[in-house]
Amino acid sequence: MVRLDDAVVLSNGFPLLSGVDLELVAGSLSVITGANGAGKTSLLRLLGGLVALSSGRGTVVGIDLSEGDLRHLRRRVGWLGHEGSFYDDLSVRENLEFAARALGRPTQAIEGVVERVGLTHRIDTTTKQLSAGQRRRLGLSWLLLRRPELWLLDEPYASLDDEGRTFFDGLLGEVVAGGATVVVSAHDPLRSAALHPRTLTLAGGRIVSDVA
Amino acid sequence: MIRIAWLVAVKDLRIEARSRVLLWQVLPFGAMALLLSGLALGPTHAGHSTAGPGLFYLVTLFVALLMINRSQGIERTPGTRASVATLGLDPAGVFLGKTLALAIELWVSGVVLLCGAVLVLHTALHGALLALPSIIVTLGAMAAAGTLYGALTSGGEGAATLLPVLTLPAFAPLLISGERSFSAALNHGALWQWWVIVVVALVAYLGVGILLYGVLEES
Numbered sequence: 001m002v003r004l005d006d007a008v009v010l011s012n013g014f015p016l017l018s019g020v021d022l023e024l025v026a027g028s029l030s031v032i033t034g035a036n037g038a039g040k041t042s043l044l045r046l047l048g049g050l051v052a053l054s055s056g057r058g059t060v061v062g063i064d065l066s067e068g069d070l071r072h073l074r075r076r077v078g079w080l081g082h083e084g085s086f087y088d089d090l091s092v093r094e095n096l097e098f099a100a101r102a103l104g105r106p107t108q109a110i111e112g113v114v115e116r117v118g119l120t121h122r123i124d125t126t127t128k129q130l131s132a133g134q135r136r137r138l139g140l141s142w143l144l145l146r147r148p149e150l151w152l153l154d155e156p157y158a159s160l161d162d163e164g165r166t167f168f169d170g171l172l173g174e175v176v177a178g179g180a181t182v183v184v185s186a187h188d189p190l191r192s193a194a195l196h197p198r199t200l201t202l203a204g205g206r207i208v209s210d211v212a
Numbered sequence: 213m214i215r216i217a218w219l220v221a222v223k224d225l226r227i228e229a230r231s232r233v234l235l236w237q238v239l240p241f242g243a244m245a246l247l248l249s250g251l252a253l254g255p256t257h258a259g260h261s262t263a264g265p266g267l268f269y270l271v272t273l274f275v276a277l278l279m280i281n282r283s284q285g286i287e288r289t290p291g292t293r294a295s296v297a298t299l300g301l302d303p304a305g306v307f308l309g310k311t312l313a314l315a316i317e318l319w320v321s322g323v324v325l326l327c328g329a330v331l332v333l334h335t336a337l338h339g340a341l342l343a344l345p346s347i348i349v350t351l352g353a354m355a356a357a358g359t360l361y362g363a364l365t366s367g368g369e370g371a372a373t374l375l376p377v378l379t380l381p382a383f384a385p386l387l388i389s390g391e392r393s394f395s396a397a398l399n400h401g402a403l404w405q406w407w408v409i410v411v412v413a414l415v416a417y418l419g420v421g422i423l424l425y426g427v428l429e430e431s
Contacts, residue, residue, distance in 0.1 A: 048294070071300050074299075074300050075299070077298055079294045079298045080295075081295065082291070085292060086295065087223070090226065094226065098219065099299060101219050102219060103299060148298075
């Protein structure tokens with residue numbers, strides 16, 4: 001599913017990733033931890049085809065990061081960022097309809113995924129009126145609607161209360177059981193004992209610890 | 213491409229209808245600029261009608277710059293950029309959709325400002341109506357060029373400052389042709405030579421945008 005060999009990502013000459021070797025198999029759950037600035041988000045963005053590989057080699061879902069079509073790669077990954085991922089002036093329903101129509105998917109599935117993440121009562125609320133936790137749930141419904149092969153979740157536990165974290169853990173378990181590959185960045189290791197993730201620790205743009 | 217263009221245009225117009233930036237911020241600014249221009253010219257009607265077309269396009273330029281920044285601003289949030297990037301939208305469709313939405317917003321602004329020019333600058337109504345088709349095409353070309361240059365400056369620091377500087381060479385022939393065409397309409401002069409410039413510019417900006425918008429997005 002993912003293979004990186006000595007992957008380097010530079011931004012204005014500054015190394016965001018400075019030689020990452022990584023292999024992830026399909027249907028796995030991995031957690032990337034590390035201090036602020038360690039390179040967690042940069043690694044996720046590289047896997048999503050959102051930043052270019054500066055040197056080294058890499059393939060994600062069979063697409064070469066150096067020579068492949070990154071636009072094609074992006075259609076096969078799902079991204080949940082910690083900044084908020086939607087058009088603030090559109091409602092939950094309108095955001096999801098936009099995504100579904102862009103991907104040529106039926107819009108009938110929207111109400112089901114919104115119910116699945118517990119946002120039915122807010123479906124016609126504009127996104128800017130949602131709480132941070134509700135935005136995170138909207139992000140999940142966006143991914144559930146898309147069902148990508150590779151889920152890239154950038155600090156998804158931020159702004160979630162205990163109930164939200166438990167819900168999120170349960171959902172991750174289902175997604176992985178369904179065959180998708182999930183990569184999560186987080187400051188701390190996952191609390192859920194049921195998930196058994198592989199935990200990678202980044203420091204200075206390199207993987208310094210890999211615990212299966 | 214057409215399906216994505218329609219989807220993006222509807223999305224942009226829906227966001228505009230919801231946020232009402234055009235209605236409550238940009239149009240009042242445009243109307244105020246037109247009114248102040250009229251006051252600055254003094255009370256003589258002759259001066260107003262001579263300067264009317266130029267002032268109309270000058271104010272339209274200010275409005276267009278604000279709307280171009282707004283059009284790109286709704287895509288600029290880092291999270292939104294990343295999420296929408298993973299939809300893998302056809303860049304030519306995105307360009308056409310954003311151009312169409314911006315053109316509709318500029319057409320609405322143009323009609324309002326044209327009414328303002330008739331009321332405040334004493335522009336002849338029959339001349340304004342004659343000039344309307346050329347105004348529509350000129351604003352369409354401004355929307356295409358603005359979307360292209362908006363993507364070029366989007367995400368960069370100082371985009372609001374850079375945009376007017378970069379768009380000036382692209383807008384200059386449009387503004388000159390538009391003003392000449394408007395003046396010709398008011399004075400019953402020949403319009404066709406100005407039409408040629410505007411139509412060629414519209415086709416050129418649309419063609420370049422369809423070909424290059426993806427490259428600009430990636431950069």
